[in-house]
Amino acid sequence: MATMKALVKTAKGVGHVELQDKPVPVIRGGDEVLIAVKAAGICGTDIHILHDEFPYWPPVILGHEFSGEIVEVGPQVTGFKVGDRVIGEPHTRACGKCYLCRTGNRQICPEKRSPGWGIDGAFAKFIVMPEVLLHRIPEGMSYDEAAVVEPAANVFQDVLLRTRVDPGDVVVVLGPGPIGLMAAMCARLGGAKAVIVAGTNRDEELRLPTARKLGFDQAINVQQQDLPALVTQLSGGRGADLVVEASGAEPAINQAVQLIRKQGRIAVIGMTGKPQIAFKWDAAIFRDCRIDFHISTAFECWDRTLAMAASGQLNLKALISHREPLEKWKTVFEDVEAQRGLKAILIP
Numbered sequence: 412m413a414t415m416k417a418l419v420k421t422a423k424g425v426g427h428v429e430l431q432d433k434p435v436p437v438i439r440g441g442d443e444v445l446i447a448v449k450a451a452g453i454c455g456t457d458i459h460i461l462h463d464e465f466p467y468w469p470p471v472i473l474g475h476e477f478s479g480e481i482v483e484v485g486p487q488v489t490g491f492k493v494g495d496r497v498i499g500e501p502h503t504r505a506c507g508k509c510y511l512c513r514t515g516n517r518q519i520c521p522e523k524r525s526p527g528w529g530i531d532g533a534f535a536k537f538i539v540m541p542e543v544l545l546h547r548i549p550e551g552m553s554y555d556e557a558a559v560v561e562p563a564a565n566v567f568q569d570v571l572l573r574t575r576v577d578p579g580d581v582v583v584v585l586g587p588g589p590i591g592l593m594a595a596m597c598a599r600l601g602g603a604k605a606v607i608v609a610g611t612n613r614d615e616e617l618r619l620p621t622a623r624k625l626g627f628d629q630a631i632n633v634q635q636q637d638l639p640a641l642v643t644q645l646s647g648g649r650g651a652d653l654v655v656e657a658s659g660a661e662p663a664i665n666q667a668v669q670l671i672r673k674q675g676r677i678a679v680i681g682m683t684g685k686p687q688i689a690f691k692w693d694a695a696i697f698r699d700c701r702i703d704f705h706i707s708t709a710f711e712c713w714d715r716t717l718a719m720a721a722s723g724q725l726n727l728k729a730l731i732s733h734r735e736p737l738e739k740w741k742t743v744f745e746d747v748e749a750q751r752g753l754k755a756i757l758i759p
């Protein structure tokens with residue numbers, strides 16, 4: 412049996428992640444394709460799984476943000492062929508029968524088991540995916556960039572399609588990690604008048620400078636600068652129209668309520684990694700504001716994100732800080748966790 416090196420979460424609990432020899436997966440359903448993985452991104456979710464803070468079914472190969480080339484197709488596959496460059500939505504094993512699936516929301520089906528935590532994922536040489544979840548990589552887009560489309564599609568959906576940016580909005584993004592920087596780019600795409608990217612001292616090395624390089628002049632350190640005063644100034648005293656919470660940090664979550672204008676919108680993307688936090692509930696009521704919680708992605712945002720990245724209006728390349736062979740996973744995971752990186756790509 413052919414084998415491949417794969418990064419596996421071997422058991423429940425903190426840690427238990429190691430490189431193992433695993434059998435190369437085989438196509439079981441006629442509608443599946445075998446993909447040679449060319450690039451796979453490390454997600455905050457992978458770090459949460461390492462620390463036992465996100466659901467998963469071990470033993471399982473990690474990695475859900477990937478790009479690759481089709482090397483084999485099942486007999487019922489009609490839209491793709493060997494040699495096609497693809498990425499895939501991670502909504503495998505959605506049942507197709509429940510209320511959510513039948514209302515077009517397979518991405519939140521309770522039966523869903525995504526590659527990388529529910530079934531074997533992309534930190535390996537090969538992965539099997541059903542045809543129905545594939546998207547073609549546009550010509551000229553690198554595999555590295557394509558591997559970053561999954562998180563970008565999340566942010567695109569949350570900021571632009573669901574919570575929405577209105578032209579002329581004053582937008583605050585809390586947390587200048589890859590997700591926050593993507594949110595800032597989406598806010599600019601949506602016609603925001605001003606986009607403030609807020610971080611802390613630990614973001615001074617890489618994340619805030621990257622934000623500035625991407626053209627966000629209002630990329631500030633809240634431990635050095637007065638964020639509420641800046642929001643007041645840029646919004647003519649009203650408060651922010653939209654706050655994107657991309658930090659998962661309790662003080663920032665509460666600051667979102669402080670910064671939002673009355674009847675403004677808060678888009679929640681960052682996970683806290685904790686069972687519960689303290690939240691200024693009544694302050695939010697007095698804001699008369701909307702708070703949208705988001706998880707996962709639907710077809711439409713993939714389609715649109717690919718188009719905007721291909722046109723250069725979403726600069727995903729600028730967010731890639733690491734590109735290392737899979738064997739170096741440990742140091743790269745450590746860099747990502749210590750926020751010494753943005754998007755890190757592993758090459759299996």
Ligand SMILES: [Zn+2]
Nearest residue numbers: 454456476562
């Ligand atoms: Zn992810």
Ligand SMILES: [Zn+2]
Nearest residue numbers: 506509512520
């Ligand atoms: Zn379902």
